[in-house]
Amino acid sequence: MDSKIVNLRSKLEVYKAVSGGGNFSNCPVREVIQGVSGKWSSLLMMALAEQPYRFGELRRLVPDISQRMLTQTLYDLQRDGYVHREVFPTKPPSVEYSLTDLGQSMFGALHQLILWAELNHDAVRGARADFDAAQA
Amino acid sequence: MDSKIVNLRSKLEVYKAVSGGGNFSNCPVREVIQGVSGKWSSLLMMALAEQPYRFGELRRLVPDISQRMLTQTLYDLQRDGYVHREVFPTKPPSVEYSLTDLGQSMFGALHQLILWAELNHDAVRGARADFDAAQA
DNA sequence: TAGTGCTGGTCTCTTTTTGAGACCGCCACT
């Protein structure tokens, strides 16, 4: 009993220490992470890290994204400073999207996660299969 | 004109080369990334990387998560093999969540992104403010 | 010259996901 209470207390102290004195609300890291955590954000970052692409090219590259979400996700990435949008006055006008310096910098970190996923996706699939089998 | 067509063609070759010969659908990396890309996943991974927590503790740690999403996100993380769930037969029963080895391994990669966010969140906020100002 | 297609989007409608909050049994403590 007492040990449980003491245990909880020590944990709550850690809780206060998390992310520089506050709790997880108002955490500046959080909004940055959430900006990247959209369903399509990392995918588009991967594509644009490879090379600049135009709107239609991205749409073909990620066939199951809707035009609406492509527009919106690119807008959000541009707003956060990761992506540069340039309109060329050709006919019809073409729009090219590319990574900014900030975007390339962020992709460097994101890349670690992508590499991990490449190495471990079979382990994750295995865990998922085991879990589903155990549930049934 | 011709240059544009050739340009597109070369890009489409790159498109075929992306992620090992296919396009971005059916990409095994994608499902792994998307598993981590939930709104709450990375936050809970951060918390559990620090130490194991119980359900109610996590709820206090992340005050603006609903109980529903906490349950579901933990379930998903458990399903993907990142999180271990253990029920202790106390009264009332307590449930402890902790990272598995796979979870700790994945967090190593995720941590890079978190570190980047800690270093650059002000740059992102600045970009966002500039963008919003330019839009107005 | 009429038809077709490509450009990068926006607009509307439907479906899915998320959030807010009530509710549950069980037990300890007051």
Add this chain to the structure above:
DNA sequence: AGTGGCGGTCTCAAAAAGAGACCAGCACTA
């Protein structure tokens, strides 16, 4: 007898995402 913590589930409303029609302008084809 009442209150509160435990770890959830259930229902209903709100927000986000997906599907697909539509747009103007120009090039190319028939």
